[in-house]
Amino acid sequence: MSESSILQRASLGAWLEAMGRAGQRVLAPVREADRVVFATPSAPDQIATGFVQTPASAKAVVFPPYDEMLRFRANGEDVHVEEPSIAAEPTVLFGVRPCDAASFATLRAVFTWDSPDAWFEARMASLTVISVSCTQCDEYCFCTSVGGGPGSTQGSDILLTPLDDRRWLAEVLTEKGQAAAALAPQLFAPANGEAANKEKVLAHVPVRFEAKEFAQWLPSLFDRTDVWKEQSLRCLGCGACAFVCPTCSCFDIQDERVRDQGTRLRCWDSCGFRLFTLHASGHNPRHVQSERWRQRVMHKFSYQPERLGVTGCVGCGRCSRACPVDMNLGEHVRMLSEMSV
């Protein structure tokens, strides 16, 4: 249902105000000290521009770092359990990158594949994604290797592409997008053939490998212990890559108790942690870091495509920018993909 129109950048304020009046919370990239973070902008000029990517992803909007699943209280033999109501504020996520918009499909595949996750579904249902195409990239970007692109519409309700300093090309892609545009229809003018200029402004993100092809034969590298060991030698086993990743969705469920009452929490977890697979018996099926690294690559580039039909990586490059020891996922996967030839 793609419809293209022109939106003046100067009218963003009016559009955001209309969203506010409609009861939408707006989250957008905002500069805070030396970083760009997702927050509610107090004015449209607060929305950051000229950055390649935010250090943290926007996944917390639908999958926060921790969720309170239930509260419990014991009174002698009586145990009282209370389920917190699911709060899903209507939210417009404005100004994310196309790779981030695409990441929601991967999260959805994980959180709905068997019994749909009530928290995720409620938040996703109340989320509108208005993304902005990339006119620049850096050495960590590889969206074009995993089926995305700097102007990809995948996962967006509306995609804005800056045609010049004054105008965006607005592609309204879904019903949610139509609803968002309908909040201020007077701001959208006919595109009059301007859609043809979209490609010209997009960043050139080199293709480093073909994820679809790679998924076919990556399983054959499973036993190449030497390769996994060599790649992961410098990995410190922290969770920085997983926690900034827009598609990493593993969590850990823990009870926090003070005397006779407490809460059950689900918190972000990472396959890079030694504890991730540690059994109660003390046995750890992934007992060395190289096996954890292999799991990370296999899960994203083989298991998820095979089982869920989605790519486990959108090529945003955040993991590689955040890694304290410069583990570069795009580079590592390219190396693996070249092993086939």
Added chain:
Amino acid sequence: MELLRDKAKSLLTGGAVQVVIGYAAGSATDRFRPHFARSADDADRLIFGEGCRQNLAVYLLKPEVRAMGKAAVVGGPTTLRTLLQYAVENQIADGLVVALALEDGRVEELTSFAAVEEYLAQRPHGLSDGDRAELEQHAARSQKDRWAYWSAELARCIRCYACRAACPLCYCEQCITENNQPQWVPVASDAFGNLEWNVVRAMHLAGRCVNCGSCAAACPENIRIDLLNQVLAQEAMTQFGAEAGYSVRKEYALSVFKPDDKETFIR
């Protein structure tokens, strides 16, 4: 650079060590990555420059690296101090590691803890002028301001534990945050849990931290957690005269019992 590569090559080809842990070029011009040179060819990729700040001593305790044999580690004063602190804490035996100390383009090979001690003895101790000025600036603020600063900073912590992983002295096989029977540290990355985690970590490093800054450099949220460690290092110095990593004989403050301890509760 050539001096470093030549030194690494001679150590490797002569069989003195099986691996040289140094730095190689990274993903971008301003990034460097740890490099494990195991052959003369590997050694040609070693580089050293302004941005090579990660404390590579962290790798010396990793089973994968230990399995390679004897290691040489490239670094500056804080890396050397880590070696001596490892010695104090019985983590590495003397003679099992070679330090390649870099200073102004020169490379010095230090093959024993005594040599490392001597090398460090000839160099300035304590905080750099810049670090000291920064700490004083923080200390000069009111308690309320400092509380507000740390509350806001630590609220950003995502509990990825990159600080712990990058820290050469955070080598516990099982960290206290990984215990849940009982649960000592709240797991949620909320203001309280984050404060507790970061304070526990800072306290555990009090008198042990060598101020390499790897924790803050690793933090994806750019939180200056190293400042907490620096304050506690100063405190340990004032209270117990303990400055970590300058002597293999130094007892570190939090693990020593003395019958004449100045605190009455412990006697």
